[in-house]
Amino acid sequence: MTKIRIGGVPEHFNLPWHLAIEDGMFASQGIELEWIDFPEGTGAMNKALRDKEIDLAVILTGGIIKDIAAGNPSKILQLFVSSPLQWGVHVAANSKFKSIEELENATCAISRYGSGSHVMAYVQAEQRGWNTDNLDFEVVNTLENAITTLTNGSADYFMWEHFTTKPIVDKGIFRRLGDFPTPWSCFVIAGREDFIDENSYAVQIVLDTINTVTGDFKNIPSIDRTLANRYEQQLDDIQKWLSLTSWSQEQISIEEIKRVQSRIYKLKMIESIKEPSSYIHDI
Known part of the structure; x- marks a missing residue:
C-alpha cells in the first residue's frame, strides 16, 4: 500500500x-x-x-x-x-455596517496571511477602488474564532464561503452584506x-x-x-x-x-x- x-x-x-x-x-x-x-x-x-x-x-x-x-x-x-467560489461578506448581527461599500476602512478578519480570505479581501478592495495599502487585518485562524472576533468587535467583517456560513447567518450570529465570487x-x-x-x-x-x-x-x-x-x-x-x-x-x-x-x-x-x-x- x-x-x-x-x-x-x-x-x-x-x-x-x-x-x-x-x-x-x-x-x-x-x-x-x-x-x-x-x-x-x-x-x-x-x-x-x-x-x-x-x-x-x-x-x-x-x-x-x-x-x-x-x-x-x-x-x-x-x-x-x-x-x-461564492464568498459571503459577513459582519456581526448587531454591526453598524449596512453595506459592503461602508467597509473600506474597516478591519477584516482573515484565517491567516496567504489564505483565501486574505487574498479575496485584496481582490474585493481593488475591484471596488479602495486603497489596498490601507487594508487592516485581524488573524482569526478558524471560522469559530471569526464568530468570536466579529461579535466582540475586534474585527469588522469576515469573508468565507456563502453556504458554509449560511447556518451562522440563519441563527442571527452573522449578517451577510453580499457575495463576492472569485474571478x-x-x-x-x-x-x-x-x-x-x-x-x-x-x-x-x-x-x-x-x-x-x-x-x-x-x-x-x-x-x-x-x-x-x-x-x-x-x-x-x-x-x-x-x-x-x-x-x-x-x-x-x-x-x-x-x-x-x-x-x-x-x-x-x-x-x-x-x-x-x-x-x-x-x-
Missing part, C-alpha cells in the same frame, strides 16, 4: 473524497489515502505542504498560486472545482513536487479515481439530502449550491494561471511574474 496524506477544508465541496474513501475505492487499488481536515483553510495547507506534513491538497486556486510564487515547492495537478476557479488539487516525482503512478490513480467520482457526483441518488445531513445545511440551500457548482477533471489552463498571477501581482501579493507552466505538473 502506498500512503498518501491529503488535506482539505471540512466543507461540502470535498464530499466526493470522503465517499471514495468510505467505499474503499483507493484502498482497492493499493492506496492508503489519509484525509486531513484543515478548518483553518488554504494558508494552513500551504504551510503543511511546505513542512511536508501532507503530500497533496485540495486548495483554493488563488492561494496556492500565490504560495508557489513565494517558493512553495508544490505544483498544481488539476482543477477540482471549476466554478467560482477564477474555486479549487485545484496540488501536491509537493518531490512527492509527485517519487509517486507519480500512485498519484495518477488518486486523480483517476476522484475524477470518476466527481464526474457522476450530481447523479448519485439523493446526494442533495446526503450533503444536507452531513454538513448540517438546509436542503434548499444545498440544492442551490449544487446548481452553482461544477467539478472538473481537467488540468488548469495556462490562460487561467496567467489571469490569477497577473491579478495578485498587481495587488503586490507576489514579487515577480513566473512562467505560467512552472505552476503545473502533468503526470
Whole structure:
C-alpha cells in the first residue's frame, strides 16, 4: 500500500473524497489515502505542504498560486472545482455596517496571511477602488474564532464561503452584506513536487479515481439530502449550491494561471511574474 496524506477544508465541496474513501475505492487499488481536515483553510495547507506534513491538497486556486510564487515547492495537478467560489461578506448581527461599500476602512478578519480570505479581501478592495495599502487585518485562524472576533468587535467583517456560513447567518450570529465570487476557479488539487516525482503512478490513480467520482457526483441518488445531513445545511440551500457548482477533471489552463498571477501581482501579493507552466505538473 502506498500512503498518501491529503488535506482539505471540512466543507461540502470535498464530499466526493470522503465517499471514495468510505467505499474503499483507493484502498482497492493499493492506496492508503489519509484525509486531513484543515478548518483553518488554504494558508494552513500551504504551510503543511511546505513542512511536508501532507503530500497533496485540495486548495483554493488563488492561494496556492500565490504560495508557489513565494517558493512553495508544490505544483498544481488539476482543477477540482471549476466554478467560482461564492464568498459571503459577513459582519456581526448587531454591526453598524449596512453595506459592503461602508467597509473600506474597516478591519477584516482573515484565517491567516496567504489564505483565501486574505487574498479575496485584496481582490474585493481593488475591484471596488479602495486603497489596498490601507487594508487592516485581524488573524482569526478558524471560522469559530471569526464568530468570536466579529461579535466582540475586534474585527469588522469576515469573508468565507456563502453556504458554509449560511447556518451562522440563519441563527442571527452573522449578517451577510453580499457575495463576492472569485474571478477564477474555486479549487485545484496540488501536491509537493518531490512527492509527485517519487509517486507519480500512485498519484495518477488518486486523480483517476476522484475524477470518476466527481464526474457522476450530481447523479448519485439523493446526494442533495446526503450533503444536507452531513454538513448540517438546509436542503434548499444545498440544492442551490449544487446548481452553482461544477467539478472538473481537467488540468488548469495556462490562460487561467496567467489571469490569477497577473491579478495578485498587481495587488503586490507576489514579487515577480513566473512562467505560467512552472505552476503545473502533468503526470
